[in-house]
Amino acid sequence: MAEREELISAFSAQAQALGAEVYRASSPEEARALVKRLIEATGVRRVALASSPLLAPLNLALVIEAAGAELVKGSLREQAEQAEMGITAFELAVAETGTLVQDATELDTRLFSMLPPIHLALIPVKGLVANLEEALNYWLAKGEIPGYMAFISGPSRTADIERVLTIGVHGPGRLLIVLLGEEEAELND
């Protein structure tokens, strides 16, 4: 799967150039250990976790607890306001632009990826596509376009004062991306 590896390295380079931090986990165990390390390293205490079929098998609620943080409680708004880190899942990533693509119609996904100062994004490597056109074709092929689609490239940024690039104005100031890889494909390469 040389092609996939090329997409991964192109995506990582571009996302990092935009100020995102990119990590990779090749198994669910590695993913859990990585998320734990990232929570510990950032020092966050309150984490909001969006529900998602992709995240469910990882059982991240336990990982968050094991990392010494807690899952925020209350209404979705309260959770999003209190959390220092939001964790959400993405379906696609665009290599050329370093962009993550997400159906953010569900409110928890939308709020947890927007409000907390740190956003931890998980994306399966099989969701990597080469360019924006392929990403859009994926959704077009699925039928109706979701109600709220988010394309995210790097952390929130502004250059409105004196054209000086400043990270983290309204959205997250840090974007941590975890690529969830499939081992067998890479070993055969």
Next chain:
Amino acid sequence: MTRLREEVKKALSCKRVSWALTRFADNYVVAREKAYAGKDFAVLRQRVAQIKEETIARLEELAEQFVREATRRGAVVYRAASAEEARAYIADLARAKGIKTVVKSKSMATEEIHLNRFLQEQGLEVVETDLGEWIIQLSGQRPSHLVMPAIHMSRQEVAELFRRQIGVEVEPEISQMVQLARRELRKKFLSAWMGISGANVAVAETGTVAILTNEGNGRLTTTLPPVHVVVVGLEKLVPRLADIVPILEVLPRNATAQILTSYVTLITGSVPAVDPEGNYLPQKELHIILLDNGRTRMAADPVFREALKCIRCAACLNVCPVYQQLGGTFGAVYTGGIGVILTAFFTGFEEAAQLQELCLGCQRCREYCSANIDLPGLIEELRRRVVAKKGVGPAARVALAGILPRRRLFHGFLKTAARMQAPWVKEGKLCRLPFFPELTEGRALPPLSSVPFRERTAHLPRPQSPRGKVVFFSGCLIDYVFPGIGEAVGRVLAAMGRELVHPEGQGCCGFPAWQAGLPGTFARLAQQNLAALAEIEAEAVITACPTCTVALKYLYPEVLKGDAEWAELTRVLAEKVTDFSSFVWERREELLPFLAPIREKITYHDSCHLKYTLRASCFPRELLLAGGAELKEMEPAELCCGFGGSFTLKFPELSRAILERKLQAIEGSGAETVALDCPGCLWQIGSVFSGKTKHTAEILAASLKYPQAP
């Protein structure tokens, strides 16, 4: 002095704006080039243009499809014919829901309809959340740039503004101020009941709106408040969802040299929300206002419909030499050249009629346009319509419509002026012009020549056995101010074995009349010159002025295309017309053996018409290099000298400010000589540059091994 010129002078006195805009512009060109690495801009913008052309052709049909699809997905779509209707709809909606607080993400359409002021008058609290827009709102100013509204303010000014308006002490340190904005605006987001946004694209096929932002305020505005209102101009429609791809590829690259904005949000119909009290709403309210406000009228106009292709990337502002000096003064709600055109349809013809004068016609904007819009052509058309409606001023009427087409009168006038200028000429330079003292302030202009070129042709060297005959169209500046250029052309061509013929009946090419919006006068001059030039059978018709070349080659066929009598003649002439440097470059083998090495450090100045219309600015460079010159490129390249023909008479201070920037670039190159191919640029640059300013023909002629023809 006109009101507009007063405003220009005021804007020029605010150095901060031009400093910020020029610094940005210089970086922009380089960064944009990088952002297009691996992409073909020409192909991409052609795709954008095709999509938008389809939109304009099917505007009503697409609008109806959009309404159907968005409604099916749970949105409420309102088609507002006017600004009043759009404003009233939003105010009524807020009133009906008992809403008092509104957050907004950046939207030019809402600026266009002056929404904020209206809602505030209705007692609503309206907060702009884009950092730049918020700063502008707090300061009570108006945005100075489509994409970067507060580009004209310094960090100190912003810190002072925050202290005054929010009552918080903050250091003029940008990251601290950004964090302050985050905290302050987060409160507003969380308590607002209505969010208002614009949209960059509206997709008819799916009823989707696309919003591009970097800060994330667009996402918060469209997610947190339980009511979301989108105000989007009809021209933002595209037929299919797949059509957003080329727009996503061009818009951020052209706007801010980004490969993509941090966030692209596609909203299709109603989605869940939680209101500020924590209540879950499975279906939030989404209202989309499709704004006409002059757009349908624009689509019906055979010429100006082209402006509806604009995707508001603001590249045309970023590269505009006038905008770089004036900022928001060049334009109204929408700024720059495109702003002038949009103003004519969205706001009022009168305002646009004034503003169009500020375009100096350099054509650089067309090179960068996301949708391949011929913006300089649209401004010319607007000027023609202004003149058709209001006429030109009395001075222009006498000079352009009265004197210019009467060749003998015009040439007699110039000869008289050449005699009468003596009291103002010192050491071969005009030092203080009567009537136009601003033009000579701090510089020395070349005077009219006492012997025009047309009286010097008898002394031109002639090849003994000519290889061919070339007709020379000299143009006014070479004929009456710089006859030396004409003589240099004659010497170079003689060395190449060409006999130079200068038909007596030729006059002004007419460009000043064309530029002033007088196509009738221009057509008369075109016919006179065509008649004079057609008399002689020649290999080529050459000029040493790119503007004359453009007039003869492109504008004569355009202005006479409906005239059967002249159409064939213009076509034949257009094929034969070429500029001096292109002609020589194509036949360089015939010249190079006669050239001694040019031992000069030269920097080459690109004339607008040579670079952007004739696309020939590489040829003089190649010629100079082949002749042995050391070429030092300027940084930044592509700066206009600010001449612009009558522009320099109408706005001498502005013309001078643009020239200053050019001068810095020239001096920065370390060259001793500026080479150029345009006598207009020579007039302008030569008046301030302390080194030598020469036409390419003069440099070549001075290096001829045999000053007399072999």
